[in-house]
Amino acid sequence: MSLGVGIIGCGAIGTVLAQAIDNRQAGDVCLVMIYDKTAEKAKALSNKLKNKPKIAENPEELIECRDIGLVIEAASQEAVASFAVKTLKAGKDLLIMSAGALVDSKLENELRCVARENNRKVYVPSGAVAGLDGIRSSAIGGLKSVILTTRKPLEGLKENKYFMEKYGNKRIEKPTVIYEGPAYEACRLFPANVNVAATVGLAGIGAEKTIVKIIADPRVKRNIHDVEVKGKFGELKVHVENVPFTDNPKTSYLAALSAIATLKKITDSLIIGT
Ligand SMILES: NC(=O)c1ccc[n+]([C@@H]2O[C@H](COP(=O)([O-])OP(=O)(O)OC[C@H]3O[C@@H](n4cnc5c(N)ncnc54)[C@H](O)[C@@H]3O)[C@@H](O)[C@H]2O)c1
Numbered sequence: 001m002s003l004g005v006g007i008i009g010c011g012a013i014g015t016v017l018a019q020a021i022d023n024r025q026a027g028d029v030c031l032v033m034i035y036d037k038t039a040e041k042a043k044a045l046s047n048k049l050k051n052k053p054k055i056a057e058n059p060e061e062l063i064e065c066r067d068i069g070l071v072i073e074a075a076s077q078e079a080v081a082s083f084a085v086k087t088l089k090a091g092k093d094l095l096i097m098s099a100g101a102l103v104d105s106k107l108e109n110e111l112r113c114v115a116r117e118n119n120r121k122v123y124v125p126s127g128a129v130a131g132l133d134g135i136r137s138s139a140i141g142g143l144k145s146v147i148l149t150t151r152k153p154l155e156g157l158k159e160n161k162y163f164m165e166k167y168g169n170k171r172i173e174k175p176t177v178i179y180e181g182p183a184y185e186a187c188r189l190f191p192a193n194v195n196v197a198a199t200v201g202l203a204g205i206g207a208e209k210t211i212v213k214i215i216a217d218p219r220v221k222r223n224i225h226d227v228e229v230k231g232k233f234g235e236l237k238v239h240v241e242n243v244p245f246t247d248n249p250k251t252s253y254l255a256a257l258s259a260i261a262t263l264k265k266i267t268d269s270l271i272i273g274t
């Protein structure tokens with residue numbers, strides 16, 4: 001039987017994901033219901049689909065729907081804080097795209113605990129980064145350092161409060177380091193830009209020890225991530241050049257694809273990779 005899913009958040013990622021499910025590219029999954037705090041977004045998404053899901057009037061209607069076994073969050077860190085625990089308590093698995101919410105170790109621990117008590121799973125896709133398999137494996141042997149360097153076009157930083165307050169009235173004409181420090185603080189200051197920092201932190205040595213460098217680069221058109229890991233296993237380097245979505249330049253296309261790949265992994269009988 002198909003896995004019934006519900007999507008909270010009908011923006012760039014939610015739309016690509018819903019369309020993949022509609023076109024049977026996301027494994028044996030059926031989209032039962034969608035919800036967005038902006039009702040028009042949910043309506044617009046439904047209009048793009050051949051198999052129309054129900055549009056929930058409130059998040060609870062989706063979370064409590066009996067035909068849904070997995071709730072997908074593709075909304076915001078705030079949505080994770082509001083709905084994640086409720087979802088697990090309602091007996092559903094949960095897929096989280098706004099991974100930055102999990103640098104709050106209190107929330108992370110609560111999710112682990114509630115998931116265990118309810119025999120549920122929380123999935124955090126790789127998002128816009130690659131190499132998490134290697135980081136997870138190498139962390140078991142012991143890690144010395146994990147450094148993530150993120151290079152972003154100015155376009156993707158325009159809605160960021162911290163960036164605009166510090167650099168809004170300056171002309172950035174060459175690559176400029178706008179943040180260097182722990183992943184924990186990077187996720188707080190750039191909530192919609194560096195979910196990858198949280199994901200890399202979770203896979204490796206945690207968000208406090210993972211070092212993040214963010215560079216605003218007027219020369220690039222892509223969201224570029226370089227991860228450098230050193231440990232007992234040796235060294236690992238990953239370089240990803242992400243094409244951003246046109247209607248949401250903060251988000252990389254690979255992030256949406258990673259959610260589709262996770263859905264396929266959940267429903268497949270042969271699992272490839274660590
Ligand atoms: N893990 C990763 O690597 C990665 C990469 C890109 C984006 N993201 C994150 O995934 C999330 C979705 O990204 P996107 O590009 O689709 O964003 P988007 O802005 O295009 O769409 C988000 C949608 O969610 C809705 N929304 C926001 N808060 C909500 C709430 N509390 N309840 C219901 N609906 C809500 C908005 O109205 C919007 O329609 C964001 O938090 C983003 O930061 C993660």
